[in-house]
Amino acid sequence: MKLVRTSADDLTALQACFFASVSVLAAADYTPEQRRAWVDLALNNAEDWRQKLATQFGWKAVENETVLGFILLVPQDNLVDWLYVAPAAANNGVATQLLRELERTARNLGMSQLETHASVTAQRFFARRGYEVVEQQVVEAGGSHLPRALMRKSLQ
Ligand SMILES: CC(C)(COP(=O)(O)OP(=O)(O)OC[C@H]1O[C@@H](n2cnc3c(N)ncnc32)[C@H](O)[C@@H]1OP(=O)(O)O)[C@@H](O)C(=O)NCCC(=O)NCCS
Numbered sequence: 181m182k183l184v185r186t187s188a189d190d191l192t193a194l195q196a197c198f199f200a201s202v203s204v205l206a207a208a209d210y211t212p213e214q215r216r217a218w219v220d221l222a223l224n225n226a227e228d229w230r231q232k233l234a235t236q237f238g239w240k241a242v243e244n245e246t247v248l249g250f251i252l253l254v255p256q257d258n259l260v261d262w263l264y265v266a267p268a269a270a271n272n273g274v275a276t277q278l279l280r281e282l283e284r285t286a287r288n289l290g291m292s293q294l295e296t297h298a299s300v301t302a303q304r305f306f307a308r309r310g311y312e313v314v315e316q317q318v319v320e321a322g323g324s325h326l327p328r329a330l331m332r333k334s335l336q
Pocket residue numbers: 201202205206249262263264265266269270271272273274275276277296297298299300301302304305308
């Protein structure tokens with residue numbers, strides 16, 4: 181597996197990975213309606229995704245031309261914005277490696293902290309990597325309410 185910087189050309193492959201990730205890996209924590217609303221919210225914002233891929237710091241984990249997972253850093257917001265892993269690649273350290281690369285870059289950029297809006301599914305992952313819950317949040321999407329937590333880690 182290798183980590184590669186993303187570009188706007190990756191949009192379709194990343195959205196396919198995102199769809200599978202939410203549909204399968206988040207199934208234990210979110211109802212089918214919640215997962216559909218989560219997916220629709222993102223897939224209906226393709227232009228926002230393309231813009232972020234063109235301007236922010238993204239990485240994809242790739243093996244044999246297949247995207248195993250991806251992550252996005254938005255430096256001006258100190259934000260780990262996306263972190264999604266393909267179901268077939270879960271629990272193999274893909275997200276760990278992606279987050280390590282993002283944090284290395286964040287430190288090189290002089291950032292002192294990182295935040296993320298962690299799904300219920302991802303909270304244990306982030307907690308074990310030094311992120312602490314700042315507040316519980318609920319996002320409204322397509323008539324569904326999706327719980328998540330704002331989590332923060334100091335890089336100092
Ligand atoms: C949360 C998520 C990103 C984690 O991805 P992942 O690649 O499975 O995570 P990792 O494999 O790096 O780590 C998961 C566990 O596998 C273990 N692991 C790490 N490397 C491993 C390896 N080489 N072999 C086996 N297990 C390993 C880790 O110990 C970790 O367990 P821990 O949290 O108790 O330490 C993934 O479940 C996901 O995409 N979920 C759905 C979408 C989502 O909720 N995204 C977050 C939005 S905020």
